[in-house]
Amino acid sequence: MLLTIENVLAPEEVRQFRAHLDRASWEDGAATAGSAARQVKHNQQVGALDAVGLQLGEHLLRRLGETPQFVSAALPRRIHPPRFNRYAGGGQYGAHVDAAIMQLPGGQSLRTDLSATLFLAEPDAYEGGELEIEDAYGVQSVKLAAGSLVLYPSTSLHRVTPVTSGARVAAFFWVESLVEDDRARTLLYDLDQSIQELSTTLSAQDPRVLKLMGIYHNLVRRWAVT
Structure with missing residues (x-):
C-alpha cells in the first residue's frame, strides 16, 4: 500500500522545522549508505547525533502518534528515529531498496516494513526531486506539499530524481509494524x-x-507479531 497523509505538520511547524534545520549540522549522506547505495546517493543529511535533528525527530514522532490515519495504516511497533535530508545542485538518490534490518539507538534492531518521507519544502520551491516508487501498478511519482507524508512498503524499489534548482528538504524514517504482511x-x-x-x-x-470492530480486532490478533 502506498499512502499519502496530508498535514502531519501544520504550516507554522514546517516553518519552525526549516528554521531549526538551517542551524543543524549537515554531512555527506553517502556516509550512512551501504556499499551499493553509496554509489548512487548524492545528498546531505543532518548528523544522527545532532541535537537539533534529535529534537525535531522527537516532535515528529509525537505528531505521528496523534495522526490516526498514520497509526491505522502503519500499526507501528517500532519507529526508527526520524532523520533529515537535503537535495540541491543536482543531488539525487538512484534506484535502491532500503535495508531490511536497521539498528536502533540502544542496540535493538528494527525490521523495515514501511518507509516514510515527510516533505519540508513546497513543490514549487525546487525543480525535480520527485520520489519515484515502483509498485504493482508501475512507477508512482510523489512530490507533496510541505508537512505531508508518503508511506510505502520498504520492499519497493525507489529513487529521488535530480534536483536541478532550489532545495528539496525532507524527513525520512522507517517503521516496523505489528503486522508484517503488507496485504x-x-x-x-x-x-x-x-x-x-x-x-x-x-x-x-x-x-x-x-460487529465490524470485533472482526477488525480479531484480525489484528491473528496477524500481529508482538
Missing part, C-alpha cells in the same frame, strides 16, 4: 477506515459497527 495491513486499514466512516452516521454502539 494484511492494507485490509486492516481499509476495514478501519470503513468503520470510522460508518461511525459518523451510526452510533458507536450500533450492532453493525460493533
Whole structure:
C-alpha cells in the first residue's frame, strides 16, 4: 500500500522545522549508505547525533502518534528515529531498496516494513526531486506539499530524481509494524477506515459497527507479531 497523509505538520511547524534545520549540522549522506547505495546517493543529511535533528525527530514522532490515519495504516511497533535530508545542485538518490534490518539507538534492531518521507519544502520551491516508487501498478511519482507524508512498503524499489534548482528538504524514517504482511495491513486499514466512516452516521454502539470492530480486532490478533 502506498499512502499519502496530508498535514502531519501544520504550516507554522514546517516553518519552525526549516528554521531549526538551517542551524543543524549537515554531512555527506553517502556516509550512512551501504556499499551499493553509496554509489548512487548524492545528498546531505543532518548528523544522527545532532541535537537539533534529535529534537525535531522527537516532535515528529509525537505528531505521528496523534495522526490516526498514520497509526491505522502503519500499526507501528517500532519507529526508527526520524532523520533529515537535503537535495540541491543536482543531488539525487538512484534506484535502491532500503535495508531490511536497521539498528536502533540502544542496540535493538528494527525490521523495515514501511518507509516514510515527510516533505519540508513546497513543490514549487525546487525543480525535480520527485520520489519515484515502483509498485504493482508501475512507477508512482510523489512530490507533496510541505508537512505531508508518503508511506510505502520498504520492499519497493525507489529513487529521488535530480534536483536541478532550489532545495528539496525532507524527513525520512522507517517503521516496523505489528503486522508484517503488507496485504494484511492494507485490509486492516481499509476495514478501519470503513468503520470510522460508518461511525459518523451510526452510533458507536450500533450492532453493525460493533460487529465490524470485533472482526477488525480479531484480525489484528491473528496477524500481529508482538
